[in-house]
Amino acid sequence: MPGRLIGIIGHGPELSREDGAANVLRGLGAQVSTIDLWDEPHRLFADNEGAEVRALIVEALDRPDLAIAALRALRREPRLESAGALLAVTVAQVARIDPTGGFDDFVLVPYVPAELYARIRLLEWRKSEFATEERMKVGAMLIDRAAREVTLGGAAVSLTAKEFSLLAYLCERRGKVVSREELLRRVWGNRYEGGARTVDIHVRRLRAKLGSALPLATLRGSGYKLEAPAMEAKLSIAAASEPRSKATLPR
Numbered sequence: 001m002p003g004r005l006i007g008i009i010g011h012g013p014e015l016s017r018e019d020g021a022a023n024v025l026r027g028l029g030a031q032v033s034t035i036d037l038w039d040e041p042h043r044l045f046a047d048n049e050g051a052e053v054r055a056l057i058v059e060a061l062d063r064p065d066l067a068i069a070a071l072r073a074l075r076r077e078p079r080l081e082s083a084g085a086l087l088a089v090t091v092a093q094v095a096r097i098d099p100t101g102g103f104d105d106f107v108l109v110p111y112v113p114a115e116l117y118a119r120i121r122l123l124e125w126r127k128s129e130f131a132t133e134e135r136m137k138v139g140a141m142l143i144d145r146a147a148r149e150v151t152l153g154g155a156a157v158s159l160t161a162k163e164f165s166l167l168a169y170l171c172e173r174r175g176k177v178v179s180r181e182e183l184l185r186r187v188w189g190n191r192y193e194g195g196a197r198t199v200d201i202h203v204r205r206l207r208a209k210l211g212s213a214l215p216l217a218t219l220r221g222s223g224y225k226l227e228a229p230a231m232e233a234k235l236s237i238a239a240a241s242e243p244r245s246k247a248t249l250p251r
Contacts, residue, residue: 003031003048003051003052004031004051004052004053005030005031005032005033005044005048005051005052006021006025006030006031006032006033006053006054006055007032007034007035007053007057007074007080007083008020008021008022008025008032008033008035008056008057009035009036009037009039009056009057009058009059009070010034010058010059010060010061010088011036011037011059014059015034015036015059016034019111021057021059021088021116022034024113025116027113028117033045033046033048037058037066037070038070041073041074044080045079052079053080053083054083054084054123054124055083055084055085055086055120055123055124056074056080056084056085056086057086057107058070058071058074058085058086058087058088058103059088060087060088060093061088061089061090061093062090062092062093063093064087064089064093064096064097064098064101065096067087067089067101067103068098068101068102071085071101071103075102082127084104084105084120084123084126085102085103085104085123086103086104086105086106086107086119086123087101087103087106087107088106088107088108088109088111089106089108089109090108090109091108094106104123105119105123107119126139126140131171131174133145134146136168136171136172138171138213138215138226139213140152140213141210141213141214143167143168145168148161150164150167152210152213157209157210158209159206159209160205162188163205163206163209166183166199166202166203166206167206167210167214169183169186169187170183170216170226171226173226174226174227174228175225175226176225177224177225178224178225179222179223180196180199180200180223180224181196182223183199183223184196184198184199187199199224203216203218203224214226
């Protein structure tokens with residue numbers, strides 16, 4: 001039966017060690033699949049072809065230089081293109097971590113189970129997207145409509161009232177083309193006498209403040225389109241916001 005698994009990639013003999021990520025995570029109740037650093041990525045799904053990968057952990061240990069090549073190979077598998085990836089290294093190798101290597105985060109070995117669990121949850125939160133009446137999450141961007149606040153990766157972003165309203169409306173219409181006329185009518189109101197240039201100026205300001213976190217495409221002659229998410233949200237709102245009393249990963 002398809003499920004949600006955590007993929008662990010490492011040196012074959014090391015994968016089954018007692019204090020390895022596979023045993024630690026199984027002890028926390030997670031479904032785990034392991035492959036060697038040089039195995040074909042599709043082998044992660046050998047026992048569960050329809051599974052969804054929640055996160056990848058590359059156990060580089062004392063060889064972080066090998067991890068980047070392994071991650072590149074993993075990304076060539078379509079089912080792993082956007083999965084969050086953790087680099088697991090020993091304390092002695094922290095200084096050798098390449099920030100451009102493509103990993104979302106790192107974790108130290110030997111593992112502290114609660115820390116490993118927390119970092120996986122953080123990866124899932126970063127990759128999740130959702131929308132409620134009060135809050136919307138688009139990638140790393142969280143829009144709180146009730147408080148009229150926007151945070152990007154946890155840091156507050158200062159927006160004017162109109163910039164916020166424009167961003168909120170674009171998010172509400174995510175995946176749909178919205179014309180400049182529609183934006184003027186819904187954000188500025190029917191009585192506004194300005195032209196479409198106003199929309200373009202505010203869009204430019206949003207892009208300057210939010211950068212690549214705002215996946216907004218300009219469609220010549222049509223308007224704008226906030227790209228739809230590439231995958232469904234990985235967490236329900238409850239799982240993303242409610243604290244757990246014990247470090248047990250849901251299956």
